Amino acid sequence: MSGPGKSDRLLVKVEALHKSYGDLQVLKNVNVEVPRGRSVVVIGPSGSGKSTLLRCLNLLEPIDSGIITFDGQDTAPLRKAAHALRREIGMVFQNFELFQHLSAIENIILAPMKVLGMSEEEARARARKLLEKVHIPEKADVFPDELSGGQQQRVAIARALAMSPKLMLYDEPTSALDPEMIKEVLDVMLELSQEGMTSVVVTHEMGFARRAAHHIVFMDGGEVVEDAATEQFFTGAVHPRTQRFLQQILR
Ligand SMILES: Nc1ncnc2c1ncn2[C@@H]1O[C@H](COP(=O)(O)OP(=O)(O)OP(=O)(O)O)[C@@H](O)[C@H]1O
Ligand SMILES: [Mg+2]
Structure with a gap:
């Protein structure tokens, strides 16, 4: 059927x-x-x-x-x-909803490691590519409260993309x-x-x-x-x- x-x-x-x-x-x-x-x-x-x-x-x-x-x-x-x-399915919300206690790159690698079982090395390499894709490669180690709203939302997009939705x-x-x-x-x-x-x-x-x-x-x-x-x-x-x-x- x-x-x-x-x-x-x-x-x-x-x-x-x-x-x-x-x-x-x-x-x-x-x-x-x-x-x-x-x-x-x-x-x-x-x-x-x-x-x-x-x-x-x-x-x-x-x-x-x-x-x-x-x-x-x-x-x-x-x-x-x-x-x-x-x-x-990746989801991006109005208010970003990043984990405040994690840096940009830590936000991105969390789910691939926890859910997909990816190694930290691979997750970090992919996260760096995704940060390039959203045009903020230099913000990898910055925490959300030091990012502009537009940057936070781009981290949120990269985080969603990290699961290859x-x-x-x-x-x-x-x-x-x-x-x-x-x-x-x-x-x-x-x-x-x-x-x-x-x-x-x-x-x-x-x-x-x-x-x-x-x-x-x-x-x-x-x-x-x-x-x-x-x-x-x-x-x-x-x-x-x-x-x-x-x-x-x-x-
Ligand atoms: N969990 C809920 N319990 C009860 N009513 C809800 C719930 N979530 C949404 N609603 C109601 O359902 C209707 C549709 O809400 P929804 O959030 O889908 O609208 P929307 O088009 O996204 O609006 P907005 O542009 O304001 O975000 C509204 O009347 C809202 O009050
Ligand atoms: Mg709505």
Whole structure:
């Protein structure tokens, strides 16, 4: 029934996803596809369910109904061993969430050593490459409180990449940053996307969305109101609710 899957065009497929917190329906019949090697940007007003969707993708939240397929496999039977799947998915949050008592490089080598059993030597060599990739090789031994927000977020990205994830999830990765640091983080994300890293990005940065996204999903009130290829989204007919939202954020 499940087929080989590996050659499937889609890395993630969400079908008819429903999720409630008590009486509050937070996701209503959500359908989203993430092709391998592509970035999908999710936008929408506060409370529309964007973060909840990411947490469901990461198996951090139980779902009420629907199917989430990851890398050709239905994730429902995997939920009991969710940590195995979660290590294939990197997650980057608004507030970085680095370990404050560890240096940049120690943040990056921790999971590969503990979870993957990598030797410290190999983990450090890979971490140095990742710090180069996020353009702060000189910050390896610096602690988070001596890094700017933009640098901390790039360490967080490197830390996620250290597990060689198949998918990266970003939840408003630049919204806690001062304006002058936003670009350095988006540039790294754009480079990763251009290298073929599959990702789902919740962001209000429409310039980034336009350059990096394969398609754009607009959510409102727990529903996917619009899901269109990026150029079509920005130039073509969009739903009145989408237009209203875009007018607000593009002000
Ligand atoms: N753990 C929870 N328990 C109860 N309600 C929750 C929980 N998490 C989220 N919600 C509610 O679910 C709805 C969707 O929240 P979610 O965080 O997914 O929205 P969002 O689109 O990410 O919003 P924002 O742009 O503000 O981050 C909101 O009404 C929120 O209050
Ligand atoms: Mg959110």
